[in-house]
Amino acid sequence: KLLRVLQEGYLDKIGSKKTIKSNFRIICATNRDIDSLLDQNHFRLDLFYRINALSIRVPPLRERREDIPLLSNHFIREFNRKYDLQIKGIAEEAMQVFLSYTWPGNVRELKNEIGRACCFSKGEIIGLDCFSHRLLNRRRSRGIKIQDNFSRKEILNSAEKALILEALKKTGGNKAKASKLLGLSRTMLYKKIKALNIAL
Structure with a gap:
């Protein structure tokens, strides 16, 4: 019955023989991998195609x-x-x-x-x-091996250096774009690059 309503826009009230024209919009949301559910037959394909007229992915x-x-x-x-x-x-x-x-x-x-x-x-x-x-x-320390004898300052410096290098890589070495990505001023980014001995 749900598929018919979605497909044709008509529904039958329980206990009535009268068909009613419906006028509604349906909005669905999920935090599951819908493609994986479809592949595993855990979500009906016919229902998916009826509700997936417009799909918007909100990235985490x-x-x-x-x-x-x-x-x-x-x-x-x-x-x-x-x-x-x-x-x-x-x-x-x-x-x-x-x-x-x-x-x-x-x-x-x-x-x-x-x-x-x-x-x-x-x-x-x-x-x-x-x-x-x-x-x-x-907290994520991507590409960093943290040892027991590291001080908190060393850990933070290592994480900070990794983030700056990642931002520079993503922006093709553009320091203005990298500073924006990191939420820093360009002056502060230059100071950090120098302080952390980041080779460019």
């Missing part, structure tokens, strides 16, 4: 890291209004951790972390100590 936060600084500032302003706070931003080293984290909970997890940090921050700039242990312990 880990695939659009350039949005993290913008979303972070948006949530800070939101929590400032909500709790009458005066938070002005996030410390640079904390933002680097944000950019290296995989965000399995996507934007909702980011908002929760910002909300927690705003409440725990003792100053106008949010530092690493304001974020959850879960985020700090599970």
Whole structure:
């Protein structure tokens, strides 16, 4: 019956012989791999083709890291209004951790972390100590081998260096685009490249 309604736009009320013309739009969403479900016959192909007139993929936060600084500032302003706070931003080293984290909970997890940090921050700039242990312990250190004798500064420098190199690679070595991708000013990016001894 559902397939008929989707296909023809008509439905029959229970207990009635009268056919009714329907006028509706259907919006579906999933966080599952629909192609995989179709291949495994876990989702009906005929239903899929009836509801898939227009498909929009919303990429996870880990695939659009350039949005993290913008979303972070948006949530800070939101929590400032909500709790009458005066938070002005996030410390640079904390933002680097944000950019290296995989965000399995996507934007909702980011908002929760910002909300927690705003409440725990003792100053106008949010530092690493304001974020959850879960985020700090599970942050992504892509291409970095962390040893037990590494200091936190060494770990952060290694993660920061890897992120800068990745941003430069993605932008073809364009420092202006790389700084935008990382949420840094060009001046700050140049300073970090020099401080971290990044060979270009």
